[in-house]
Amino acid sequence: MIGVLLVEDQALVRAGFRMVVDSQPDLRVLGEAADGAAALAAAGRLTPDVVVMDVRMPGMDGIEATRRLTTARNPPKVLVLTTYDLDDYAVAAVRAGASGFLLKEAPAEVFLSAVRSVHAGDAVLAASTTRRLLDRLAPPIDPAARRLVATLTGRERDVLTEMARGSSNAEIAVALDIGAGTVKTHVRHILTKLSARDRVRAVIIAHEAGLARSGRR
Template sequence: MTIRVVLVDDQTLVRTGFRLVLDETDDIEVVGEAADGSTALDVVSLTRPDVVLMDVRMPGVDGIETTRRIRSSRQPARVIILTTFDLDEYVLAGLRAGASGFLLKDALAADLVSAVRAVAAGESAAAPSVTRRLIAHYVSRAPAPRAADARLAALTAREREVLTLVTRGLSNAEIATALVLSESTVKTDLGRVLTKLDLRDRVQAVILGYECGLAADE
């Protein structure tokens, strides 16, 4: 099955570079491009892609609002936010608007392809450690979260442990080692966490974990 992708960025060079990489794959097809949010909405509606690579800072309708509208449509494409690694002020807002993760604009070709495939399969688009560093940047600016949070009351002790380690940036394999569990068990526990807390994916779990103070739990 071919993964259909739309590229949204106001820099032609960025779109061209991404297209060149993606066109080299057998299972990914770039079906449209846009230089601003308004055009992107039209292109997405017309082409119905599986994944949209979305810049944040664009003229007119920005990437945050465009992501929100795409994700609230009847047939929502999954969105990967594009960012430079100066910790773009709007990336967290993009994730909250419904994006499935983020990607650095200078990402390696292999990372770009892996991100698109991961998001198309329903996963998040960033390595847990990178997700953790980015979100920590924003959370550090906010008031200290409560040590306990009512939203976590539905979790078992082990599910809370898993969420805590996810928040700290550990992969499933690393969590399995830390808790002396199989990786499949960790995946099952994380799935239960997402269901109980009504979270879409790992990225949302990290955000919630920071908001609840789990990154500082001992």
Template sequence: MSIRVLVVDDQALVRGSFRLLVDTAPGLTVVGEAGDGREAIALATRLHPDVVLMDVRMPELDGVAATRRICAEVPGAHVLILTTFDLDEYVYGALRAGASGFLLKDAPPADLLAAIHVVASGDALLAPGITRRLIARFAEAEQPRPAPSIAGITPRERDVLLLVARGHSNPEIAEQLHLSAATVKTHIGRLLDKLAARDRAQLVIAAYESGLVTARRAD
């Protein structure tokens, strides 16, 4: 069964390039194209794509607002942010809104195709260096707001959350904490429930915004 992809970008040439790349890849199908956030929401609601390739800087309604609506209203849709810059407040806002990760627009085609498969599987695309840096920078720069509470998590869940926030994979977490892969997966599932997080990307954000991890401690 093909992964259904919605391409969202305000530049027709960019949309066409992504469509050509995705449509020629085995197991992937472009089901629609949108030129702004409002159109993206309408198409996502009607077409129920598995993955939305979302530009963030668009007229009418930007990618952050569109991501928030799609993640809230279209169950099963996973948003992959496409951006020109790796340190962009729009990307941070989109991750907080529920996006499953981000990729630079100049990434190799193979990386984009792999990223679609990653987010379609329900995982988050977290490049350990870039994503940590982006989240840390904007989490610390934003105006103060109530920090997410991690008081309800266990000491072991705290250890797992810390390693997730530092960009470690499940096998790496299992090795460092001397746990089985199944146990790590169970801890992450409980963290998602307790912190009301959609995926690993939001767990990372929660770790920074709660103060569990800071840019200095993560490097």
């Protein structure tokens, strides 16, 4: 069972998310919060697996709350939801430690899939922002990132390159002509070697190392 904490300042919106989450046999809403400070207190008390986080809230906003949650001991995964398809929010959310960024207008099945995906350690980015976000996160080449990437095998580098291009595991399997289970194994080894908490951090390291700057799709 995946425990979920809903953080949203509008009670009606929270109620809608609760209905969607609690309709699933493998998901359960552990609690709700209306602002960032309340989210931190609730997370400490309830220890959720996934926090669904709004961005714009009174008092402490979702970005700061995400930063504090993801730097705590045994941090939950954070899925940021927003009404606004703005690059600055997406960049801020990922840099704060969020594992996913999704628009509130996404269909229920997409939202539920995103909750499960971030819990499993995958990255979830709204399709409309993915490519722009990765472009914004491409800083100057970082020698430390290159050293980390150099510890990967050739096949692991291939998989990481596909990850950095925004490919899903299924797309990576097709592109590299390998099984889905093999892709998952490679991704797990990549995260371990890069000391990356999740897929988002691995993708950022790939961009810092310049791994996906040529031959982009």
